[in-house]
Amino acid sequence: MSERYGEGTRVRTSTVDPDHHTRLPGYARGKTGTVIGSDGVHPLADLSAQGIERKQPVYLVRFTARELFGQGDHTVTLSLWEEYLSDE
Structure with a gap:
């Protein structure tokens, strides 16, 4: 399965x-x-969770704390399925 998003993609x-x-x-x-x-x-x-198995790529996505919470100077990294993502 090919990945849609490469490293550095917003x-x-x-x-x-x-x-x-x-x-x-x-x-x-x-x-x-x-x-x-x-x-x-x-x-x-x-x-x-619904008993259906469909595999897809999972990405490590880094966010600034400011983007997520409105303040902070750190970053947060989440593992997110391709289904949750779109081009910026």
Whole structure:
């Protein structure tokens, strides 16, 4: 399975607030970060919770604390499925 986003790519996270399980934290929805690496290919947790297995790339995405929380000078790195990401 090929990866859509390479290291250094700026991405925006989804703003969707699903009625079911998701691994995209609310505080990270609609935010812009930078892909810093790959975290492999894994079943999409949102669907796994419903008994459906569909694998897709997972990316390490770094966000500034200011982007996520409005303040702070540190960064936060999240493992996020490709489904949650779009081009900036």
